[in-house]
Amino acid sequence: MAKKMIAVDGNEATANIAHKLSEVIAIYPITPSSPMAEHSDAWSAVGKKNLWGQVPSVFEMQSEGGAAGTVHGALQAGALTTTFTASQGLLLMIPNMYKIAGELTPTVFHVTARSLAAQGLSIFGDQSDVMACRQTGFAMLASASVQECQDIALIAHAATLKSRVPMMHFFDGFRTSHEVMKIEAMEDSVIRAMIDEKLVKACRDRSLTPDRPTIRGTAQNPDVYFQGRETVNPFYNALPEIVQKYMDQFASLTGRQYNLVEYVGAKDAERVIVIMGSGADTVEDTVNHLVAQGEKIGVINIHLYRPFPMDAFMAALPKTVKTIAVLDRCKEPGSAGEPLFQDVLTAVTESVMAGKSTLPKIIGGRYGLSSKEFTPAMVKAVFDECAKKDPKARFTVGINDDVTHTSLTVDPSFKLQKKFIQAMFFGLGADGTVGANKNSIKIIANYTDNFAQGYFVYDSKKSGSMTTSHLRFGPEVINAPYLIGENEADFIACHHTPHLGLINMLKFAKTGAVFLLNTTHGPDTAWDTFPRLVQQQIIDKKIRVFVIDGYDVAEKTGMGRRINTIMQTCFFAKAGILAEDKAIQLIKDYAKKTYAKKGDTVVQQNWDAIDASLAHLSEIKIPAQVTSTKELRAPIHGKASEFVNTVTAEIIRGNGDLLPVSKMPVDGVFPSATTKYEKRDLSLKIPIWDSNTCVQCGKCAMVCPHAAIRIKVYDKSELANAPAGFKSVAAKGYKVDGEPMFS
Amino acid sequence: MAKKMIAVDGNEATANIAHKLSEVIAIYPITPSSPMAEHSDAWSAVGKKNLWGQVPSVFEMQSEGGAAGTVHGALQAGALTTTFTASQGLLLMIPNMYKIAGELTPTVFHVTARSLAAQGLSIFGDQSDVMACRQTGFAMLASASVQECQDIALIAHAATLKSRVPMMHFFDGFRTSHEVMKIEAMEDSVIRAMIDEKLVKACRDRSLTPDRPTIRGTAQNPDVYFQGRETVNPFYNALPEIVQKYMDQFASLTGRQYNLVEYVGAKDAERVIVIMGSGADTVEDTVNHLVAQGEKIGVINIHLYRPFPMDAFMAALPKTVKTIAVLDRCKEPGSAGEPLFQDVLTAVTESVMAGKSTLPKIIGGRYGLSSKEFTPAMVKAVFDECAKKDPKARFTVGINDDVTHTSLTVDPSFKLQKKFIQAMFFGLGADGTVGANKNSIKIIANYTDNFAQGYFVYDSKKSGSMTTSHLRFGPEVINAPYLIGENEADFIACHHTPHLGLINMLKFAKTGAVFLLNTTHGPDTAWDTFPRLVQQQIIDKKIRVFVIDGYDVAEKTGMGRRINTIMQTCFFAKAGILAEDKAIQLIKDYAKKTYAKKGDTVVQQNWDAIDASLAHLSEIKIPAQVTSTKELRAPIHGKASEFVNTVTAEIIRGNGDLLPVSKMPVDGVFPSATTKYEKRDLSLKIPIWDSNTCVQCGKCAMVCPHAAIRIKVYDKSELANAPAGFKSVAAKGYKVDGEPMFS
């Protein structure tokens, strides 16, 4: 039977399982876990049923503290219960987590691992939040990819029922939760085979009910509390084997084998990286690449983090290892070492003390905090550090720490050769670019043999800011949980013209790439609008450039201001997914399928837009020489402080990643009132005051979001020095000295 | 200048410093930290001023989450701010703690370390709560005794101002927070010398104010968050030296020297225990005892836990060490090891990897969870385990773990020879015994050269349950943070007669001890009321027994039902603190001082009670042979389940400590409705129904707390089988078949 493939993100993949296996879902949505809650809520609202034919009850509470309390209460009543959360939301659940674990109550919390607000708030991904709960008694299972989100979610639900230990199933926020991937879907038959009905009944039999009254949550005094706390040891001791058994059963059902800890690499590896979460895929890919070149290296990917599987870890670690680098995606200031590092050190040292091995070097590094990129080049840097005689005992990778000099030097030119096509799209927040790209992945996933991956970078300004979509597609499974890097993109699209003048986007283009630009300029005049740097890169990298006036086409084909279908058509036509005619047929078929319900007119309108897009898409002729003298636009306007010029400006320019540690405030304090320096050129049209029709109501000044119209009343004498063309009329109803004017 | 001595508990010692050094105190009282909040509130209410002559503002919030938010806000406004908390309360502060630390804001949280609710709730002490916050970026300083609470509180306040790293100052809940000790008081001049006004001003200068607008708490994106997080490294690196400098300055001011880590023991120790909190004093005392006998052992007491002082730790550890046992007062199920264990393992292993030392055996144990006793005998057991060829890698001490066999065997006969007198008092919750004993310590502290210590064991039933007061006094500083053990007490008092029939209290008596019993029986008849076991112990241990009818004396001297002054007088007369006449004079002087404001009549009433107490106190003549055949009263009444008979009964009997792990429910589930088995014999008087005056209003049955009077209406025919003496009258206004009766 052909495997059913779907294109989903990590959140949807996880929620699919959680909704199927729950009776009560208590939620308080928090980024980046919100889509799991929203999916569940929507599914229950339309009557989607769980494995037992019931519609799960979804309760939205007043905070994550309330959601955790609801989970605890529902579990006590014997209901299969789950929740979704992240970051501070997870922190608010800690008190209930101790109770749920202490009472040995099966449940799974699905967590999109996210940074914690410290010197600044961040909605992005790292494992600081889940690590802050490692002491609660919850078991912890990590997923590294969208496929694993789905699969390990099921294993977690199965294992918690068997072991009675509650589970935290986590995966990297945004990187995995929001990455859209083509994965093998889960069959209901697999879920049914993995879930033991006898264990479900056992849960119900342990519930609090007047039919079999018992008391739980009593106060325990010094005489017995300690003994009570030690009663759970056998349950934790048994858990690793239980999880592995379910992993094995899952493999026999699906062919997808997981292990508590996965080792990939040379059998005689001398350098081994230990890591957990999405970064593991990056390390694995890099290891495979380097082992093929004869390097004696390897990687251990931790799936079960609590209870920490000491035996499985030591069994997976090659005896030949000389240096272990443990990578933690979190920071605990003042600790003797980050948590995974300390656990690995403990496992290895205990084995040494037991006389079973000799002590290798073990070093610990931080990476990827708050969705900071973690690339094959960084992996290479870690392995290079391991090879040194005196590697740094503690390090960071991915930043330039010029203060305490923890950072490793990364050679950005190190790249893996991959068989996929890579496309980048620079859009404006809320302009439909991201949605269109998600749609493109679905089309590719459902109607071609290609695998596809999509990842979308927003900044926290969201609407109106820049979005960058990173799409990959190709014939093989894509393990690349990192962004498209410099000189890598086969296709680059700029949907919002002003970005081209500010952001150096063509640095991402590889030689021979295709560049698609939405511009009001036609193929003959567009070249002259490009900054010098853009022209230089086009010539140097032999980039083919296509232009289209998307807004014009949209307006003319009745699409209003929605350029997404138009730009998507151009992408399908020129990105090389399929031959152009086949690609266009595919997108037309898909439009038909999508809009069939709305009637033939809408379908035809979309088809017309597609045809018009192709008709208006023009390749421009590239001159042999750079003609522009225009530089990229300055990111800030006006005279600003040193800090704004060197820090804020670089962040606006998209170079924040390059800022060294010394440039950042130690306590999160920033100068205020700096928005005035940033001109984002958002508006395509600028309002102009018509002094003839103005009744001086004053509404325009309040309404205009760009402050293009401002109102002042002043003495006529002030007009003497007004620039030519400055418009004004006599003011109505104001009393100022002399003759009042209005403009 | 003579040192000023005071008798305070850990909470008061700490609050003294915190109130003196704060402008804002945000509270939400939680056991066992409540007294710090209550003291602060009371002091501010009466206008007690801080170091700068202001009265600190005390805000009680709706929860600890609110208290932490208030702290954060007040700190941002530049106010010196503190809070007090414990357990789940501390957990609710975690989100704000990340922010406060991330923003490098000086503050001190004073925490009475307490268990977290898991399989059961516990109000008692261990370090699970503070360990659950070790990742927040707060520095952590531990105090092991009441004296340290005061001294290290000051060091924490000084060091946070200098380092900008916020501090969690913690000490063991109940064991230290509620232990009353005679300590050297803190002079204001010392506080003033330790607090640098320039640093206070620096705090204010960093505050958020419209006068110097800045923005804090911004959202940081993946481009810069990681770098921002690493900016704090120099502050954490600098902190250990800052704390040590303040410790040294404090020593030069007071003569009391503290260090980041304290080593006590043999220079060439081969076995070393590492520990933190009150248990350290127990280990130190035991080490001193055993080193004097030639043992090569030692102990490291950790004061600074975060940032973990790797260098200071390795400098303190003797190079000769072969086995290290790290004791954690917390449990983290599923971890690779408890936190202090992992930190020590990390410090040592890194030193080994750096070629600076060889790898000793390092083992980790849990002790003292939820105020479980931790005694010199247990310390001995740990050192004995260290001496074994294959010591347990993970162990527990202080319980009998018959499930996973983690526990060490303890020889209870191992005791230290100490120069103090030990007295135990068995009272009834809320009968004034505890208050009287705290008062006794104050008298001893203020008016004699003796040192004194008081610790009070309540069970969580509180009022109406048993209290046990443990008092020690003697010529030397008392380092004994554990209860008085079997065969150790010089003096035992039983204030509530029925306890003698249930609890084996004389097992605590040493040979030649004095036993004081409050009983309605005089010296001639009391002997015959004792159970066989009590008589046997009195004879075997040559115990002198004194009896007094405390309630009778109280009533006759106008003290109502308050027996505390009477029993206290008997204690002063017979416990050997001072010669009897001097002791009585002291207690009279103290009563005069205490009640002078209330007038001579009240003073005289107290003096009369004191005199009457002595007049009614009689020593009984001890027969040569046991005469009683009565056993100790069964702890439960009626036919009960196996669980109630073997678990509940032992808890009631006071033998809960002896229950092995296997007897405890794994998930905190207990049978309900078990109070019916426990008869506590609380009431001294029993109501009797007077059928002649009864108007059948029914109020008595509702009012009687012991259900001694119950009401039924029934048919007269039922009376046929009533026992002789069963009283009844004709019922008024009820309609049942036949002739209704009432009783």
Ligand code: SF4
């Ligand atoms: S004040 Fe502005 S909104 Fe009002 S009539 Fe004049 S231009 Fe229009």
Ligand code: SF4
């Ligand atoms: S019913 Fe009880 S309270 Fe009422 S009169 Fe009779 S004895 Fe007194």
